[in-house]
Amino acid sequence: MQTNFFNIYLHYFKNYYRSKSFYLILIIVALASFLMSYLTFKYSNRVSEMLPSRLISLSRVNSELLMMYLWAYIMSGLPVFASVFFSSPAISSEIEMRTGYFIFSQPVDRTVLVLAKYFAAVTVTIISLLVYLFSEVFSIIFVYGFIESDQLFWSTAMLILFILALTAFTFLLSSIFNKNLYAYITSFVVYFVIFYAVNLILYLLYDYNAFFLLNNAATIMERVYININPTIFTNNFSLNPAGLNDIVLSSVVFIIYTIVCLVGAIVIVENKEVQ
Amino acid sequence: MEIKFENIVKNYGKFRALGPLNLTISQNGIITILGPNGAGKTTLLKVLVGLAKPSEGKIYVNGKDFQNSRKEILQKMGILVEQPEFYPYLTGREILEFTGKLKGLWGEDLKKEIQRVSEITGSVDFLDKKVGKYSRGMKQRLGISVALVNDPPIMILDEPTFGIDPLGSLEIREVLKNLNKNKEKIILFTTHIIEEASYLSDRIIILESGLIRSDTLNDSDYVLIKVTGNLTNLENYRGITFKKLSEDQALIRIKRNDLPHFNREITHNNEIMFIERSSQVEEAIRELSNH
Numbered sequence: 001m002q003t004n005f006f007n008i009y010l011h012y013f014k015n016y017y018r019s020k021s022f023y024l025i026l027i028i029v030a031l032a033s034f035l036m037s038y039l040t041f042k043y044s045n046r047v048s049e050m051l052p053s054r055l056i057s058l059s060r061v062n063s064e065l066l067m068m069y070l071w072a073y074i075m076s077g078l079p080v081f082a083s084v085f086f087s088s089p090a091i092s093s094e095i096e097m098r099t100g101y102f103i104f105s106q107p108v109d110r111t112v113l114v115l116a117k118y119f120a121a122v123t124v125t126i127i128s129l130l131v132y133l134f135s136e137v138f139s140i141i142f143v144y145g146f147i148e149s150d151q152l153f154w155s156t157a158m159l160i161l162f163i164l165a166l167t168a169f170t171f172l173l174s175s176i177f178n179k180n181l182y183a184y185i186t187s188f189v190v191y192f193v194i195f196y197a198v199n200l201i202l203y204l205l206y207d208y209n210a211f212f213l214l215n216n217a218a219t220i221m222e223r224v225y226i227n228i229n230p231t232i233f234t235n236n237f238s239l240n241p242a243g244l245n246d247i248v249l250s251s252v253v254f255i256i257y258t259i260v261c262l263v264g265a266i267v268i269v270e271n272k273e274v275q
Numbered sequence: 276m277e278i279k280f281e282n283i284v285k286n287y288g289k290f291r292a293l294g295p296l297n298l299t300i301s302q303n304g305i306i307t308i309l310g311p312n313g314a315g316k317t318t319l320l321k322v323l324v325g326l327a328k329p330s331e332g333k334i335y336v337n338g339k340d341f342q343n344s345r346k347e348i349l350q351k352m353g354i355l356v357e358q359p360e361f362y363p364y365l366t367g368r369e370i371l372e373f374t375g376k377l378k379g380l381w382g383e384d385l386k387k388e389i390q391r392v393s394e395i396t397g398s399v400d401f402l403d404k405k406v407g408k409y410s411r412g413m414k415q416r417l418g419i420s421v422a423l424v425n426d427p428p429i430m431i432l433d434e435p436t437f438g439i440d441p442l443g444s445l446e447i448r449e450v451l452k453n454l455n456k457n458k459e460k461i462i463l464f465t466t467h468i469i470e471e472a473s474y475l476s477d478r479i480i481i482l483e484s485g486l487i488r489s490d491t492l493n494d495s496d497y498v499l500i501k502v503t504g505n506l507t508n509l510e511n512y513r514g515i516t517f518k519k520l521s522e523d524q525a526l527i528r529i530k531r532n533d534l535p536h537f538n539r540e541i542t543h544n545n546e547i548m549f550i551e552r553s554s555q556v557e558e559a560i561r562e563l564s565n566h
Contacts, residue, residue: 007373007377008377011365011373014364014369015362015363015364018365018405019364097360098358098360099361099362101326101356101357101359101360102359102361105324106349106374106377107347107349107377109346271328273321273326274327
């Protein structure tokens with residue numbers, strides 16, 4: 001099984017990294033990296049002055065931490081695009097592009113197929129985001145002379161968990177559809193409209209922070225620098241980094257999404273017919 | 276090897292695409308599923324290789340239930356279903372390496388096997404190109420190569436000459452003929468070309484509306500021809516069976532050796548044509564085959 005898994009993983013990994021989608025994502029990530037590097041180099045000392053008045057207390061935070069918060073804030077959006085590009089068509093394309101006739105008639109369990117493709121998609125997503133991470137580390141060290149390595153470690157660890165969860169989530173949506181376009185649109189709409197709307201409604205009507213939503217949990221990547229959740233409107237925030245409890249809570253949300261969505265995708269694919 | 280379909284039914288919603296169907300294939304050779312579009316040929320193969328699940332019934336291969344031994348059974352099969360598509364950013368060689376590894380071939384053995392199958396199908400020249408740049412015919416040849424990897428005892432081929440130019444089709448037919456030379460495999464293939472079925476098959480199963488209409492051994496001593504013209508003397512000619520398709524057309528099953536004589540005696544001023552595919556012709560073949 002291990003040999004088959006690795007064989008299939010490599011097969012999909014090669015097809016991913018040679019695809020146009022991979023280079024498109026690399027360009028998007030490189031562009032984001034360039035813009036953030038520009039901000040860091042040009043405005044490193046004035047970043048807190050540019051904040052709106054309601055966030056003026058942030059000026060008390062050292063500008064390096066604030067800059068890393070901003071880097072992480074932008075970073076939390078990038079995996080969404082990368083995952084959607086790589087994973088939304090993961091299963092649906094096997095039907096739409098008719099490769100399912102080939103792959104699903106191979107002497108291998110479909111569970112192994114799904115898991116191997118899943119990890120291939122996770123790998124290319126992480127690789128594409130490395131450009132951003134390296135740019136961040138280089139810019140911060142170059143400008144400030146040092147980096148908050150503990151916070152960077154937690155932020156990166158949360159990024160990886162977020163990619164695992166998001167990829168599993170998009171795999172689940174992809175397994176439902178037989179057309180790539182439906183899978184793409186549904187992934188974006190669910191993440192950027194449904195999740196945000198539910199978050200907003202629950203907060204405004206019930207003053208409830210919907211920690212279980214993927215977009216909300218993803219804020220942990222920037223909250224490990226300064227504990228401000230950009231998805232909810234509140235004046236109650238902490239200038240300290242998010243505590244271990246917050247990290248554990250977000251990690252649990254990511255892990256639950258990963259397991260539930262992967263199991264769901266596997267069950268659907270096991271019963272999927274190639275038409 | 277033995278393949279057994281037991282009361283197989285396949286429904287898509289309220290539409291019954293296949294069955295109820297009982298069929299046993301226990302002798303090696305080329306077994307052709309012949310039928311018009313929508314007859315259920317591809318559905319039958321899809322059910323056999325697990326791409327579709329039967330609504331009712333079971334499939335056994337060598338006595339093993341397909342549902343319970345799917346992986347083990349697929350190891351013994353070489354499969355080409357529908358017009359094959361492969362991952363566009365991989366080369367043909369990488370696709371064959373992938374398939375070979377899943378079938379337990381590695382290293383030098385794998386290289387030799389890739390060379391062997393690509394020589395058989397004439398795909399050596401384009402094996403290192405990315406599949407995204409392949410023509411329909413090249414993909415078809417690669418698909419047949421994939422099915423041939425590791426020399427499986429059962430081959431499932433769905434319209435293998437589809438999309439290939441006429442010369443290429445003849446080559447593929449010869450490939451199949453050669454594979455069947457020693458009768459060491461079950462080669463189950465579908466076609467809608469009667470001529471192809473007549474030429475290649477040891478056994479022809481005619482499928483229509485999801486049901487088996489005819490299941491006969493293909494006696495190569497006989498040929499099927501369509502005659503157009505004056506058919507008045509046809510009833511009196513001995514040694515043939517025929518079915519009138521219209522006032523001036525008939526489908527005739529005749530001994531191959533009798534054909535020249537038949538041509539002189541009966542079809543003077545008539546036109547003999549190779550048979551073409553049509554539901555009317557297939558109906559006639561069914562009747563003639565039962566004689």
